[in-house]
Amino acid sequence: MRLERVGRRHGARGPWVLREVSLGLPAAALVRVTGTNGTGKSTLLRLLAGVDAPTEGRVTGRPARTAYVPERFPVALPFTALDYLVHLGRVQGLGRAAARARAGEWLERFGAAGHAGTGLAELSKGTGQKVAVAQALLADPALLVLDEAWTGLDTGARVALDTAVRERLAAGATVVFVDHDPRRLTGEATAVYEVGEGRVREAREPVPGPGAAPVRTAASGSGAAAVRTVAPASGAPAVRIVASGARALPGPLPGAPLATPGPDGTTLLTVDPAHSDALLGALLDASWHIHHLGTEGVRA
Numbered sequence: 589m590r591l592e593r594v595g596r597r598h599g600a601r602g603p604w605v606l607r608e609v610s611l612g613l614p615a616a617a618l619v620r621v622t623g624t625n626g627t628g629k630s631t632l633l634r635l636l637a638g639v640d641a642p643t644e645g646r647v648t649g650r651p652a653r654t655a656y657v658p659e660r661f662p663v664a665l666p667f668t669a670l671d672y673l674v675h676l677g678r679v680q681g682l683g684r685a686a687a688r689a690r691a692g693e694w695l696e697r698f699g700a701a702g703h704a705g706t707g708l709a710e711l712s713k714g715t716g717q718k719v720a721v722a723q724a725l726l727a728d729p730a731l732l733v734l735d736e737a738w739t740g741l742d743t744g745a746r747v748a749l750d751t752a753v754r755e756r757l758a759a760g761a762t763v764v765f766v767d768h769d770p771r772r773l774t775g776e777a778t779a780v781y782e783v784g785e786g787r788v789r790e791a792r793e794p795v796p797g798p799g800a801a802p803v804r805t806a807a808s809g810s811g812a813a814a815v816r817t818v819a820p821a822s823g824a825p826a827v828r829i830v831a832s833g834a835r836a837l838p839g840p841l842p843g844a845p846l847a848t849p850g851p852d853g854t855t856l857l858t859v860d861p862a863h864s865d866a867l868l869g870a871l872l873d874a875s876w877h878i879h880h881l882g883t884e885g886v887r888a
Contacts (some may be wrong), residue, residue: 589613589636589647589648589650589731589762590610590612590613590647590648590649590759591608591609591610591611591612591635591636591642591645591646591647591649592610592646592647592648593608593609593610593644593645593646593709594606594609594610594635594642594644594645595607595608595609595642595643595644595645596628596631596635596640596648597644598645600821603626604643604786605627605631605786606631606632606635606786606787606788607644607784607786607787608645609632609635609645609788610645610648610788611762611781611788612725612787613729613731614727614762615638615760615761615762616760616761616762617757617761617762617763617778617779618753618757618762618765618773618776618777618778619631619764619765619777619778619779619781619782620764620765620773620779620780620788621764621765621780621782621783622765622766622780622781622782622783622791623782624784625687627784627785628783628786629766629783629868630659630766631700631737632781632783632788633656633658633733633734633764634735634765635648635735635736636731636733637654637655637656637684637731637765638650638654638656639656640656641736642873643885646673650864651729651730651731651732651762652730652732653680653681653727653728653729653730653731654730654731654733655680655723655725655726655727655731655732655733656719656724656733656735657720657723657724657733657734657735657737658720658769659735659736659739660739661716661717661719661720663706664708664709665709666706666707667707668705668706668707668708669695669700669703669705669706669707669708669711669719670688670691670692670695670704670705671702672693672708672719672723673687673690673691673722673723673726674687674688675687675691675692675748676723677691677723677726677727678763680726680727682726682782687726687752687776690727691704691722691726692704692719693826694722695719695722696724696746697722697752698718698721698722698745698748698749699718699742699744699745699748700715700719700722700742700745703715703726708775709742713740714740714741714742715739717737717739717741717745717886718741718745719741720737721734721737721741721745721749721752724737725752728756728761729756729761730760730761730762731761731763731778732753732761732762732764733750733763733764733765733766734753734763734765734766734767734845735765736766736767736768737749737765738767738769739767739768739769743836744836749879750772750773753765753773754776773846780792781851807852811860812826825862826856826858826859826860826861827859827861827867827882828851828856828858828859828880828881828882829856829857829858829859829863829864829867829868829871829878829880829881830854830855830856830879830880831854831857831871831876831877831878832854832855832876832877832879833871833873833874833875833876834854834875835874840870841857841870842859842863842866842870843859843860843862843863843864843866843867844859845857845859845863846858846859857871868881
């Protein structure tokens with residue numbers, strides 16, 4: 589997908605929000621968009637998603653299955669949460685039975701299954717945001733555009749959305765996102781673009797400083813969870829813990845462990861020896877199962 593010298597302004601004589609934007613989005617790419625408020629980040633995302641048309645220039649190669657989560661969810665619609673998702677699934681090309689099944693699956697994954705029969709206008713802001721995210725994931729989009737989609741979600745739903753993003757990337761889709769938390773999916777972006785003064789330029793991804801809270805992810809259906817962060821430096825051999833659990837870990841974890849998901853649904857956590865006992869306690873308190881325990885390079 590490409591944007592070629594794209595510009596956008598509101599009205600025939602309105603000020604230009606964006607001008608001369610040229611960029612390419614390859615398949616299976618994670619693209620972060622940054623910039624201060626009011627610089628045009630949402631405008632860029634709407635152009636990418638096809639919600640807005642460019643005033644000048646052109647957009648080519650947009651996938652047929654493109655999904656978008658807006659910054660504000662339109663709650664004043666005469667649907668229950670489930671009926672709205674089924675309706676959007678049908679619009680996106682799913683059969684009624686498939687749309688209903690996928691709607692139920694995503695409501696469950698985001699912890700909103702209990703609100704399936706609730707009218708959209710009666711949902712809390714957080715639950716409404718879960719429905720907004722679910723509608724974008726119903727039909728396995730090839731381009732997923734997320735405008736502050738994590739805002740308002742609880743911890744479990746944020747973890748589920750992190751996982752959904754990785755699943756779409758693994759399936760070959762492109763994901764473009766804006767999020768106010770610079771630690772969101774840190775180190776995973778294929779490209780980072782900064783919006784400012786009506787222009788878009790390629791930038792480097794920010795690196796979280798010391799003490800940054802970990803970003804947790806959970807693998808769908810595996811019961812595994814992972815924490816991506818930086819383990820503390822130490823001259824002593826690191827302790828390696830292989831564990832698995834049915835729910836996401838609490839955070840921050842003792843010792844800020846470096847965690848890597850395993851192929852068998854387990855998670856490998858590497859931590860400084862000074863924090864290993866506390867980390868083990870946190871894992872056990874969270875009802876996680878300890879498979880192996882040892883020092884760096886050694887399995888017990």
